[in-house]
Amino acid sequence: MEIIRIGFLTVTVSDLIDMTIVGLIVYKLYMLMRSTLAIHIFIGLLVIIAFSFIAQAMDLKVMTWILKTLSDIWVIAFIVLFAPEIRRLLVYLGRNRLVRVFIKLDVTESVDEIVEAAAELSEKKFGALIVIVRTTGIRSFIETGHPLEARVSKHLLISIFNPKSPLHDGAVVIKDRIIEAARVTLPLSERKTVGGVTLGMRHKAALGISEQSDALVVVVSEETGTISVAENGELMRGLTPNELREKLEEAIEEVSEASLRTIFGSVKSKEK
Numbered sequence: 001m002e003i004i005r006i007g008f009l010t011v012t013v014s015d016l017i018d019m020t021i022v023g024l025i026v027y028k029l030y031m032l033m034r035s036t037l038a039i040h041i042f043i044g045l046l047v048i049i050a051f052s053f054i055a056q057a058m059d060l061k062v063m064t065w066i067l068k069t070l071s072d073i074w075v076i077a078f079i080v081l082f083a084p085e086i087r088r089l090l091v092y093l094g095r096n097r098l099v100r101v102f103i104k105l106d107v108t109e110s111v112d113e114i115v116e117a118a119a120e121l122s123e124k125k126f127g128a129l130i131v132i133v134r135t136t137g138i139r140s141f142i143e144t145g146h147p148l149e150a151r152v153s154k155h156l157l158i159s160i161f162n163p164k165s166p167l168h169d170g171a172v173v174i175k176d177r178i179i180e181a182a183r184v185t186l187p188l189s190e191r192k193t194v195g196g197v198t199l200g201m202r203h204k205a206a207l208g209i210s211e212q213s214d215a216l217v218v219v220v221s222e223e224t225g226t227i228s229v230a231e232n233g234e235l236m237r238g239l240t241p242n243e244l245r246e247k248l249e250e251a252i253e254e255v256s257e258a259s260l261r262t263i264f265g266s267v268k269s270k271e272k
Contacts, residue, residue: 110152110177111248117157118218118227119241127222128161129171129202131184134251136213142173145184152177161220171205171217187212194235206230216251218244 026046048067055063114130121128131138146167150156152174160167160182170183189207192199199207206217210230217230228237229247239247 110174111245113152113154113157114174114218114248115241115245117154118220118244120154120158121161121220122225122227122241125222125225126158126161126163126220127168127202128157128218128220129186129205130157130218131171131173131186131206131209132216132218132248132251133173133175133180134214134216136215138173138209138213138215141184141186141209142181145170145173145181147181148179150179152179171209189233195237197237199235203228203230203235207233207235210234216248 048070052064052067054060055067110132114132118128118130156179157172159165160172160179162168167182171186172182173180173184186205187208188201188204189199189211191204191207194203194207200221200223202219202221206219206228207230209215210217211233214232219228219230220226221228226237227239227241227244228235229239229244230236231251236247
């Protein structure tokens with residue numbers, strides 16, 4: 001259906017839908033990359049794409065040929081240059097409620113253990129970093145740590161983050177009711193401050209993994225004993241044990257009761 005005609009230029013409903021979708025994608029990519037070094041490369045690519053359209057419209061054959069030749073390697077270059085940003089975009093899509101209707105977070109029984117451990121670690125001012133895996137797998141990071149495969153418990157968490165423990169550096173990763181690994185190395189966020197407060201390594205790591213996945217991360221400051229939670233690239237500081245419990249329970253309630261294992265069990269059995 002034609003909406004606007006200006007000379008030879010015709011705009012239809014499908015054109016508007018097409019432009020809206022592309023605009024939303026470009027905007028979302030910009031928002032994901034605006035605080036990273038990749039934003040300059042992204043803007044440069046947009047300029048090149050704009051020149052390509054102008055060259056075709058003006059029938060500049062040589063320029064069009066050059067840009068068309070370059071476009072053959074744009075896809076590969078884009079994937080290589082923007083791998084972290086593409087991962088963040090996919091994570092953003094995975095966080096959509098329509099997608100998460102089919103996902104289950106099975107750490108209900110672990111909430112009490114995590115909250116009680118965080119409270120005691122806070123009192124003792126033992127630094128801690130606890131990653132609760134949700135719908136996005138972080139296997140590549142888990143493999144950097146020491147595998148445990150142990151049931152979540154308050155006493156085990158406190159023992160791991162005791163400064164005298166060889167496993168206290170790095171993060172603990174929890175999936176379902178199991179501590180999968182300890183001393184895990186996480187990616188660091190490029191942000192240096194939050195709310196005017198300079199971030200330490202633990203808080204940067206918490207933000208880093210929450211930017212690249214939908215994991216919920218509990219942080220206990222070694223300097224102040226402050227309990228914080230990182231989620232979706234945002235950091236909530238100064239939580240009480242009760243507030244932490246509410247946050248964990250809220251995160252669980254946001255996920256559907258449908259089981260991920262039920263949906264993908266047949267796929268896993270075939271892979272075995």
